[in-house]
Amino acid sequence: MNREQALFEYTLRIADDSLILGHRVSEWCGHGPILEEDIAMTNIALDLVGQATNFLEYAAKVDGKGKTADDLAFLRYDRDYRNALLVEQKNGHFGDTMARQFFFDVFRKLFFEGLTKSTDETLAAIAEKSLKETKYHLKHSSEWVIRLGDGTEESHQKIQESINNLWRFTEELFFSNDVDTMLLESGIAVDLNALYPLWKSQVAHVLAEATLEIPSGTFQQKGGRTGFHSEHLGYLLAEMQYMQRAYPGMEW
Amino acid sequence: MKNLSLEEKEREFQAKIDADQKIEPNDWMPDEYRKTLIRQISQHAHSEIVGMLPEGNWITRAPNLRRKAVLLAKVQDEAGHGLYLYSAAETLGSDREKTIDDLNAGIAKYSSIFNYPTVTWADMGTIGWLVDGAAIMNQVPLCRCSYGPYARAMVRVCKEESFHQRQGFEIVMKLAQGTPEQKALAQESLNRWWWPALMMFGPNDANSKHTAQSMKWKIKRETNDELRQKFVDITVPQAEMIGLTIPDADLKWNEERQSYDFGAINWDEFMNVVQGNGPCNKERIAARREAKENGLWVREAANAFAEKRKARQAS
Amino acid sequence: MSNKEWPLWEVFIRSKQGLSHKHVGSLRAADAEMAIDNARDVYTRRSEGISIWVVESKLVTASDPREADALFDPADSKVYRHPTFYDVPDGISHM
Ligand SMILES: [Fe+2]
Numbered sequence A: 001m002n003r004e005q006a007l008f009e010y011t012l013r014i015a016d017d018s019l020i021l022g023h024r025v026s027e028w029c030g031h032g033p034i035l036e037e038d039i040a041m042t043n044i045a046l047d048l049v050g051q052a053t054n055f056l057e058y059a060a061k062v063d064g065k066g067k068t069a070d071d072l073a074f075l076r077y078d079r080d081y082r083n084a085l086l087v088e089q090k091n092g093h094f095g096d097t098m099a100r101q102f103f104f105d106v107f108r109k110l111f112f113e114g115l116t117k118s119t120d121e122t123l124a125a126i127a128e129k130s131l132k133e134t135k136y137h138l139k140h141s142s143e144w145v146i147r148l149g150d151g152t153e154e155s156h157q158k159i160q161e162s163i164n165n166l167w168r169f170t171e172e173l174f175f176s177n178d179v180d181t182m183l184l185e186s187g188i189a190v191d192l193n194a195l196y197p198l199w200k201s202q203v204a205h206v207l208a209e210a211t212l213e214i215p216s217g218t219f220q221q222k223g224g225r226t227g228f229h230s231e232h233l234g235y236l237l238a239e240m241q242y243m244q245r246a247y248p249g250m251e252w
Numbered sequence B: 001m002k003n004l005s006l007e008e009k010e011r012e013f014q015a016k017i018d019a020d021q022k023i024e025p026n027d028w029m030p031d032e033y034r035k036t037l038i039r040q041i042s043q044h045a046h047s048e049i050v051g052m053l054p055e056g057n058w059i060t061r062a063p064n065l066r067r068k069a070v071l072l073a074k075v076q077d078e079a080g081h082g083l084y085l086y087s088a089a090e091t092l093g094s095d096r097e098k099t100i101d102d103l104n105a106g107i108a109k110y111s112s113i114f115n116y117p118t119v120t121w122a123d124m125g126t127i128g129w130l131v132d133g134a135a136i137m138n139q140v141p142l143c144r145c146s147y148g149p150y151a152r153a154m155v156r157v158c159k160e161e162s163f164h165q166r167q168g169f170e171i172v173m174k175l176a177q178g179t180p181e182q183k184a185l186a187q188e189s190l191n192r193w194w195w196p197a198l199m200m201f202g203p204n205d206a207n208s209k210h211t212a213q214s215m216k217w218k219i220k221r222e223t224n225d226e227l228r229q230k231f232v233d234i235t236v237p238q239a240e241m242i243g244l245t246i247p248d249a250d251l252k253w254n255e256e257r258q259s260y261d262f263g264a265i266n267w268d269e270f271m272n273v274v275q276g277n278g279p280c281n282k283e284r285i286a287a288r289r290e291a292k293e294n295g296l297w298v299r300e301a302a303n304a305f306a307e308k309r310k311a312r313q314a315s
Numbered sequence C: 001m002s003n004k005e006w007p008l009w010e011v012f013i014r015s016k017q018g019l020s021h022k023h024v025g026s027l028r029a030a031d032a033e034m035a036i037d038n039a040r041d042v043y044t045r046r047s048e049g050i051s052i053w054v055v056e057s058k059l060v061t062a063s064d065p066r067e068a069d070a071l072f073d074p075a076d077s078k079v080y081r082h083p084t085f086y087d088v089p090d091g092i093s094h095m
């Protein structure tokens, strides 16, 4: 693996998290719990699709094989996607969606803060823009976790269950391997090990305010970052790639 | 403070409208004016909200990133439009959630076009081009309607609508200029949506019960047939320009009228869809009802939390 | 738990140009914080604003339209408050 390959892989991870989560959140459009929230969630989906586009454009450039962002988004095989397992999990109910978003947003904010200092100027610039969006997403998701946690008995129970169910996908957000090692040396990558304790304490802070328990002793799943996904991703991709697969090579 | 008889009030009210002054929420207004407006505005709001569903159906299958973002933004705008309109209706004393319950119970009406299915990607283009196009045609005159909050909501809506029609036309144009398969997609979609789009303007003037009074009150500023004709005259050349055929054998330029003559609309189909028998009426209502029911515990939780927060801040 | 609706809020937005906050519409929210967030999402999707005020609709006191004569007609006769009331010779500018 050379530096370009590592950078390509690294950029795909960031892009695919946005792409797949953006897809999931966009599934809510028209079905939100109230009109105002429908609009709010669509804004988040739009931000994520925008981030995916920016990072994929850069990935395509780094890749240097004449592909476009759309080629990368719509024409890879399942095993070539690098998103974390967390973001491909199904929407479930509103609490499941907010818990997933909350875990991700805390991670993403820390991550983008780090990435703005990357020696790779393009990554730093996209991170700068994305960070602003992510701060708002985090405000939104953490407020909802608190509201649901400290709302009614029913909502408390539901969101606690969501937290418990999704907890097993959280550590993977901090997965790193030789890709990271290589890029850390040149100051391109963010040191995920250093972020993990911060993530934990920020999550704990919000969960405490939400009167929710932090799960313990949960076995942590991983695989997404290396292309081993859950069964959900195949269906998501079948839907997302439908047009490009059914009408190969056409422009839209 | 003046004490006027009902007739005097009505005369003053009509004089105000004739002078193109706006009626505002707390102004006196005839009961019938209020009722007609509540009906019209809430039907309009429902149409925006139900209208999210057929297009929402393709968000996850949009063919590229740009189209996906545009479609998301467009459908989101429609949610906003619904919200502005429900708010305008609320200034007349109608309650948003009760109005929505009427919709979910299948009692309230909304634009019948949204009961047709979106079966191909081309429908995203055709809807933007024809359905938003027809909606804009209907809505622009309403920016001058006599009821202030409605007129102001429509100004905002119309400003946002302008990109909807363009993005739709762009999709169709791209298809029409594409491969034979793509062109066929565009034509097939136009064939399905053309007549329902013409029906969006409502029954012929001769059969429209509310038109005369609504025109007098300036809550409707052009008749159904006038608007429909305008729409045909504008749209036919657009179709020609991109090489698509309007599915109407009777369509023909009338030199004398400087307008297109067009074929008879199948009003039986229209009535049938309005009465709940369109291809998707059941699905649309079910989706709305499900969203509201599934969101109940969420809305309750937010209320409960707001109360707790208030209590904490007070102590 | 109560199945009541979220209260209605009036939204005021100040645009970039530094004008006063202007009423733009209303929305539903469970509390003030949510009202601000919802206002941001509903009413500033096209960069319409840089500052938001929200106030619960029930807290707004409005003037009574039946008293409009008494409230507003007297101002009609005070034309001297408007600059166009005064004659300024043609040669004078910047006034
Ligand atoms: Fe609309």
Ligand SMILES: [Fe+2]
Pocket: B078, B132, B135, B161, B164
């Ligand atoms: Fe529209």
